[in-house]
Amino acid sequence: MPKRLISLDVLRGITIAAMILVNDPGSWDYVYGPLLHAKWHGCTPTDLVFPFFLFMVGVSITLALGKRMAPGGNTSGLAGKILKRSAIIFLIGLLLNGFPGYDLSTIRIPGVLQRIAIVYLACSLIFIRTDWIGQLRWGISLLLFYWIIMSFIPVPGIGPANLEPTTNLGAWLDNLLLNGHLWSASKVWDPEGILSTLPAISTGLSGVLAGHLIKSNIDESQKVIWLFVSGAIAIFLGLFWDLSFPINKALWTSSYVLYTSGIALQCLALCYWFIDVLGYKGWTTPWVAFGINALAAYVLSGLLARFLGLIHIGDQSLKGWIFDNLFLSWLGPYNASLAFALVFVLCLFIPSWILYRRGIIIKV
Numbered sequence: 001m002p003k004r005l006i007s008l009d010v011l012r013g014i015t016i017a018a019m020i021l022v023n024d025p026g027s028w029d030y031v032y033g034p035l036l037h038a039k040w041h042g043c044t045p046t047d048l049v050f051p052f053f054l055f056m057v058g059v060s061i062t063l064a065l066g067k068r069m070a071p072g073g074n075t076s077g078l079a080g081k082i083l084k085r086s087a088i089i090f091l092i093g094l095l096l097n098g099f100p101g102y103d104l105s106t107i108r109i110p111g112v113l114q115r116i117a118i119v120y121l122a123c124s125l126i127f128i129r130t131d132w133i134g135q136l137r138w139g140i141s142l143l144l145f146y147w148i149i150m151s152f153i154p155v156p157g158i159g160p161a162n163l164e165p166t167t168n169l170g171a172w173l174d175n176l177l178l179n180g181h182l183w184s185a186s187k188v189w190d191p192e193g194i195l196s197t198l199p200a201i202s203t204g205l206s207g208v209l210a211g212h213l214i215k216s217n218i219d220e221s222q223k224v225i226w227l228f229v230s231g232a233i234a235i236f237l238g239l240f241w242d243l244s245f246p247i248n249k250a251l252w253t254s255s256y257v258l259y260t261s262g263i264a265l266q267c268l269a270l271c272y273w274f275i276d277v278l279g280y281k282g283w284t285t286p287w288v289a290f291g292i293n294a295l296a297a298y299v300l301s302g303l304l305a306r307f308l309g310l311i312h313i314g315d316q317s318l319k320g321w322i323f324d325n326l327f328l329s330w331l332g333p334y335n336a337s338l339a340f341a342l343v344f345v346l347c348l349f350i351p352s353w354i355l356y357r358r359g360i361i362i363k364v
Contacts, residue, residue: 005214007271008059010284013291015052017345020301022046026323026340030333035341040165041246043259050112050249051203051260052267053294054119058207059214059268061124066215069128078128086121088364089295090114096302100310109181110174110192112298118197123204132212139205143254146199147245150253163251170195170251189250196252203252206234206261210268220277227269234262289356290349296362301348 025031034045068078093113098104126138150169151161158167165171171189174182182190213226238247238259247256274280290297308319316324327336355362 005059005063005272005276006281006284006288007268007275008056008063009291010275010287011268011271011291012053012056012294013287013289015049015056016290016294016297017287017349018046019049019053019298020345020348021341022049024301024305024341024344026319026327026337027333030337032334032338035338037249040250041163041248043247043249043256047249047256048260048263050115051200051257052264054116054200054203055207055210055261055264055268057116057120058123058204058209059211060207061120061127061204062208062211062215065124065127066211079125082121082124082128085364086117086124089117089120092299092364093117096299099303099306106180108183108190109178110183110190110194112192113295115192115197115200116295119201119204122201123208126205127208132209135205135208135212139202139209142198142202142205143257146195147241147254149195150251151245163246163248163253165189165250168251191250196250199252199254199257202254202257203261206257206265210265214272224269224273224277227265227272231262231265231269234258234265236262238262285356286349286353289353292361293352293355295364296355297348297352300351301344304344304347 022035025035036044037046038044065078090113093111093116094107094109096113097108097111126135130138150163153161153169155161155167155169155172158172162168165186166188168189170193173195174190174193175188177194178190182188182193210227210230213223213230216223218226235258238255238257238261241255241258245253245255247253247259249256275284305319308322309317311318313321323336323340327340331339
């Protein structure tokens with residue numbers, strides 16, 4: 001096995017580039033359908049981005065912590081280091097949510113980085129305390145538990161269990177415990193809410209299990225086959241479960257976990273086969289540069305987007321001025337919006353490339 005799994009860095013780099021792309025169009029009024037989340041039930045290419053990232057968090061846990069857990073490895077203070085790293089990622093998410101005003105009465109508490117922190121914490125602790133069978137049981141149990149509480153437990157003060165945006169059990173709990181600190185677009189529920197974090201942990205555990213397979217001593221071609229077949233089974237089960245518990249990113253339904261984890265498994269299988277097994281690495285460098293500093297690129301993208309909105313030229317934000325004058329002036333609105341997003345990704349690639357060339361990996 002190579003010191004670093006290049007295919008994982010590449011897939012992570014592609015994923016973080018896609019995450020920045022879909023988060024930063026020139027105008028939200030003009031976005032091609034595949035670059036938007038499904039309105040509620042269903043799954044678009046954009047809905048694959050976040051679960052892919054959590055899946056790769058899980059793979060990284062197995063590859064990194066597995067060395068510490070191996071015979072002769074140093075496990076001293078490991079749980080404390082996991083907790084510290086999780087807390088730092090969570091805090092960075094809060095700082096990014098509050099920037100620049102930091103109104104503690106309304107700051108959004110959930111978020112992308114916050115979910116990553118919790119999933120990393122839960123999956124890491126499960127990893128260091130169980131074997132792969134225990135991790136599989138945890139993943140399945142969380143999916144079943146979430147399905148039961150969302151599908152069968154009545155919503156207090158509302159009525160029967162349901163999966164509607166504002167009246168489901170998850171939205172009720174978010175509004176009860178985090179009222180005033182939720183996603184500003186909804187105010188009464190959050191796509192990274194409390195209950196939906198439980199199945200998100202299963203997404204991370206699917207990556208943990210994939211990591212076990214990659215670390216195993218079986219033939220590399222067999223690893224690819226098992227990754228691909230496991231992905232196909234997960235996709236089938238997700239689509240089957242979708243018939244009664246619809247695939248839904250905002251709710252992070254159990255069917256959504258299986259479906260997206262299955263696709264992630266197959267994408268990792270393809271990348272692993274072509275890059276790490278067959279050695280086709282000539283095209284990978286830009287994606288590796290993005291992938292090894294993915295969290296830093298994400299945070300920087302959030303800060304840059306905020307600055308573009310805060311700075312004004314006349315009565316327009318700097319972002320609006322750039323979009324109108326450099327893109328919309330010669331492109332149709334949808335292509336202009338997409339071109340802005342692509343240039344935004346390129347701007348984030350530059351510091352990532354500089355860090356990569358200097359051998360700097362920003363860790364927390």
